[in-house]
């Protein structure tokens with residue numbers, strides 16, 4: 242009998258090729274396939290010595306080379322390409338076989354595909370894979386959704402190739418249908434927020450503190466050994482250290498200041514709007530990228546000479562560097578608290594029963610937001626799985642309480658000096674919104690009742706009420 246593969250990968254661009262190599266390096270026989278055969282051939286020629294690959298020129302050959310239940314990992318450009326591949330492979334598969342979409346699909350597409358394939362007796366697993374091409378090769382963080390029973394046959398293979406922390410794999414069954422891709426999406430949204438906050442910290446140290454990129458690199462390197470320790474802080478120090486070979490200028494000064502995006506941050510915010518979860522930190526980071534990219538509007542503003550503050554005030558009340566570290570940490574806590582709240586809200590909405598602590602656990606390595614800090618998030622949810630917000634957990638409450646004076650000073654300095662710090666400022670506003678005893682929302686309810694008879698609730702009695710605003714006595718009636 243000819244040799245069979247435990248798993249197959251179709252779509253052999255950088256991500257698929259590296260995932261296939263990762264499976265092979267772990268001793269699995271891997272069937273490999275790509276729309277155009279060239280990539281398949283290249284993979285086997287270049288990396289064939291790393292393990293056992295079964296190259297297939299056609300979908301039929303590929304499917305025939307897989308042991309049952311077949312596990313087919315799809316790693317193609319997210320969107321119509323994924324549907325095209327599913328349409329090609331689904332008719333060739335048999336009941337109980339699995340199609341695993343490891344691309345960056347939108348969770349709603351995953352829900353749709355899962356339902357359609359379930360009707361055909363096939364398991365469709367939308368798996369979030371984080372860590373870029375290096376992660377795919379050396380150990381990504383993997384967030385598989387789909388039917389729980391498929392995890393029994395698929396999980397051990399995914400756990401083999403996932404990143405490990407103290408021997409524990411960064412891979413867990415997240416929940417049914419689109420849960421895996423949803424969590425991956427929020428992971429990316431949090432990543433946007435983290436990056437924006439780091440960028441604001443850099444900007445303040447440079448513009449207010451007068452530090453050079455090299456000096457700021459040293460600050461980040463030092464922070465990396467403390468509570469902010471994370472992959473993103475580590476690479477920030479590396480980027481700031483970089484000197485452009487051509488001009489001798491800091492690399493960061495020769496790069497156009499227009500941040501691009503592929504869309505997962507935007508998806509996170511769109512989903513949060515639908516769920517009614519205030520992910521203001523993520524939203525600010527998506528909008529900040531959009532603002533940076535709006536070259537025409539920025540030019541118009543510059544041409545018009547939009548004025549800044551008349552005199553640049555000093556940072557007062559504390560050491561700028563220490564204060565910015567506090568502001569960064571506190572704002573980061575807010576962004577994560579909001580992201581986790583979004584995951585919990587979606588879990589409730591779709592009946593996914595996601596364990597938030599398990600998500601923190603599988604993000605501790607292999608992915609872009611890996612950080613020491615995630616251990617504390619895991620511990621918080623281990624202690625209280627239904628925690629309403631991370632901000633009320635002891636560790637985070639203490640951290641934010643300790644940071645708040647410095648955080649306020651940093652936001653004041655940014656505003657007074659005319660330096661945009663939307664991440665820091667909105668995180669602080671969210672924090673103050675949460676802790677406020679009374680919010681001005683009562684006035685908004687009054688306005689809504691005035692113009693639209695939308696009614697309101699009272700603090701002192703049960704029921705809904707409406708004030709007859711158009712009458713002379715403006716009497717209140719039960720609604």
Ligand code: NBP
Pocket residue numbers: 252253254255256257275276277280316317318319321322323325326343344345346370371372373374
């Ligand atoms: P790309 O996103 O660049 O996609 C290229 C692959 O899609 C090639 O194998 C190509 O085949 C295939 N493909 C296309 Br395009 N249209 C197809 C169609 N109609 N039918 C069949 N195959 C088709 O590859 P990537 O950068 O490796 O990313 C793969 C997935 O992983 C994406 O969903 C991406 O969002 C996700 N992801 C990427 C990263 C990253 O760091 N790059 C990180 C995490 C997740 P061809 O060779 O014949 O053109």
